[in-house]
Amino acid sequence: MSAVDTKHPARRPTDGMLALAKDIAEGRQRDSIGTSTVPAHVYTDPDYWAREKAAIYDRLPQILCPSALLPDPGMAVPHDATGRPLLITRDAQGAAHVFLNVCRHRGTRLVEGSEVQCTKKLVCPYHAWTYAVDGRLLALPRPDTFPGLDKDAYGLVELPSLETGGLIWFSPETQGADFAQAEMLGEDFDALGMGEHVLFRRKTHRVAGNWKLIMDAFLESYHVTRLHAKTIGPFFKDGATSGDMIGPHARSAVGRLEEMEGVDLEKMADLRRVVTFAYQLLPGALIIPSPDYINVMVMMPQAHDLTLVEDFMLIPEHPSSDKARDHWERSWALLDGGVFAGEDFRAAELGQQGLATGAVPHLTLGTMEGGIRRYHETVEEALRAAN
Known part of the structure; x- marks a missing residue:
């Protein structure tokens, strides 16, 4: 029951969204990064976190x-x-x-x-x-x-x-706030109709892990069919991905190739049925549009090993019947209570526990995890810019 189809049948993706979808459909791979590494201390060092807070969370929109x-x-x-x-x-x-x-x-x-x-x-x-x-x-x-x-x-x-684009941003700096990149992202979110959605559920999670470990899970598709094997994994296959950057913000797409043939990718409702977009925003926010609803997750780090994640589930309109409400409740229970809290956030906590031992000096990333390397480079660039 995709409300997107009935409410906005003419809604169209932006050129950037369409380019990623065509990459997937035509077999193009944008990520040319080979095996790479990320030092473990960026997740476990309280001093590094203090630098991040001052340079990123206390400065950037x-x-x-x-x-x-x-x-x-x-x-x-x-x-x-x-x-x-x-x-x-x-x-x-x-x-x-x-x-x-x-x-x-x-x-x-x-x-x-x-x-x-x-x-x-x-x-x-x-x-x-x-x-x-x-x-x-x-x-x-x-x-x-x-x-x-x-x-x-x-x-x-x-x-x-x-x-x-249906989001409220703020700048902790009172002078010289630059929202240009937020406005560019707003074009995609307007195409998704996010500003016209209504709030169905809101919940704040307390995750005993570094904020970047949470972000990492949404920057690669390598884990999807493994970590989520009993939930959403069967809906995805390895390799059918593409991604790009909007300023310091990452935009990625995962496609179901076996369903894409003959689909008019320029129709948003049809596109969202076969391609799942995800937006990984600096400092730490995630926008995950499912075929008929949108999750907005905001990372609010409290320490190097503690993050509050506020999750909002947005739906196209208020439920008009018990059947509709039950549909959204099941979707909320699957993602917020199962996939996100029970799997992604739990994986971040287990990662924090393991890295804290010092047994692994760096994380090794494969070609399906290039988004993580790019995100960490963006964080490092923000740290340098603040010096």
Whole structure:
């Protein structure tokens, strides 16, 4: 039951997506990297992780959540896992904002919890200073006790942000934020219709592994028919892959060759039935479009060996029947509870445990794992650029 077909029969892939699909169909191989290695210390060294945090997670634009988390005006959700207290809002005109979740009066945390709130006003629990969801200071008790205070100068502190392709990005740096690459990615995500999807499920996983070990699993197809042998492995075959880069971000595709003959690859609905795309974004986010829904996973490293992964399942429309809801529930249980948590994330934890022993000085990568080498080169380039 692919809702993609019925809602958007004319939706078409971008030129970049189509080029990868044609690579697969015509047997072209873009990855020419032979056997290579990655040093083990990049996963296990706390000092290396501290450099990554300063150069990448504290500097580069990054995804916070899909637009579908805040579908309507007058909504707000706290977000703490980046290491700073953030507040994501959608104002009365529908624009998304990212603020520091801090009252301008005495620095009190403004909104508690982690769930989405529907509200037009944000009231500080300490002294009831009141803000609009667009950040303006609306009112404060006993304004006469603050003579000369200019309310316009006391709005919430806003960080640079961008909403594109159904995703909300922010920049931890307040000056010179560059969202050009995010806008380029937004073209693909618009082609997938991600901005029109709705949120079905949201869950945060606590993974005892380095954030790059999680990313690695989505940068190669070598493991798919092995690790996922009892789940999604039978739907894939080795070798039918292609990939490219959009700035520092990787885009990959895995095709089912036996089903591609005669398929009109320029029709998005048909393309998604035979080719699975995946986007591996720097710093650490994954976009996995299945044939009829999309998973957005955001990596939020807490230490060199601990990562929070927030997984969002987006579907084309709210379930209209119990049968439809059961369909999506089964898909969610298969991927989030089984494939991702039970297999990919567990493999990352086992990898962390093994590498921590020092028994393996470097990881050896084959020709089906070239995406991992490219991703690590991108991380290393970001580290050099910050020096």
